[in-house]
Amino acid sequence: MTLDEQLTTIDALRLRAFPAQRIRSGLVESGPGFHVADLRVSEDFWDADLAEVAETEEEFEAELTALVQALSLRWGEPETLDLTPHLERTASGLPVPPPLDALCGYVPLLHGWRVRGRWIGVGVGQGDRELPFQLLVAVGEEAVGGF
Structure with a gap:
């Protein structure tokens, strides 16, 4: 998916109504108060060498940087949400709202x-x-997000 296609997907998800229950349709998972969509997915790395994994990670981080820059032009500088505390809550059996419960x-x-x-x-x-x-990309109601 090109950067323009990624931005179009984000715009569509931002305007889409949230369903009453969790559903999956193609690369999009939705539920009450959220949508999560894959914008790009690599191959798996079952037999890959570490150099290939590192190269792919760099590519994905570069794409993320370009996407953050494009979205920052629209909406200003982003906030950064560290999902580690949500992972710790999940591991402790404490509730974490969707989709952060899965993303973390x-x-x-x-x-x-x-x-x-x-x-x-x-x-x-x-x-x-x-x-x-x-x-x-994840889109949610403000009450669901951590930003």
Whole structure:
């Protein structure tokens, strides 16, 4: 997906109504108060060497940087949300609102903005060393987000 396509996807999700229950449609997971969409997903790394993994991670971080810069031109400098405390709460059996409950397991940081009653966060994650990298966007009601 090109940067323009990523921005179009973000705009569409920002305007889309939230469903009453969790659903998955293609690369988008939605639920009460949120949408999460993969903007790019790498191959997995079951037999990959460390140089290939590092190169892919650099590519994803560069794409994230370009996306953050483009969104910052629209909405100003982002806030950064460290998801580590949410992961610690989840591990302790404490409640964490969706979609942060799922994101905290593989996305360490989200760069986010509040826009017209919603929050928009973008980040890069990898569930485990062998799993793919994911560049994603999360959109939620302000009450659900951590920004």
